[in-house]
Amino acid sequence: xxRQRFAFPTAGDRADFLSIALETDDPRQFVGALENVIxxxxxxxxxxxxxxxxxxLNRALxxxxxxxxxxxxxxxxxxxALGLRFTVSPRGE
Numbered sequence: 001x002x003r004q005r006f007a008f009p010t011a012g013d014r015a016d017f018l019s020i021a022l023e024t025d026d027p028r029q030f031v032g033a034l035e036n037v038i039x040x041x042x043x044x045x046x047x048x049x050x051x052x053x054x055x056x057l058n059r060a061l062x063x064x065x066x067x068x069x070x071x072x073x074x075x076x077x078x079x080x081a082l083g084l085r086f087t088v089s090p091r092g093e
Contacts, residue, residue: 006039008041011084038078049081
């Protein structure tokens, strides 16, 4: 089984993809989407921008995928490295 390759040329494309994953309310979906974006941008570059090693980044994502609880500080740094940030908005009313 081969993994589907995604391309995210702009921060807007990355934000849209991750936002859709967040809408599932399943942290594992978000982590999986984040892994796809990281693969597209280059894990070494993302890890360097997060001030961590690729191994630390992989461990955090693997732990998050298993537990469904990503480390918020690393997720914020990872999103920043991808030119993104977390936002909060009201759910549909």
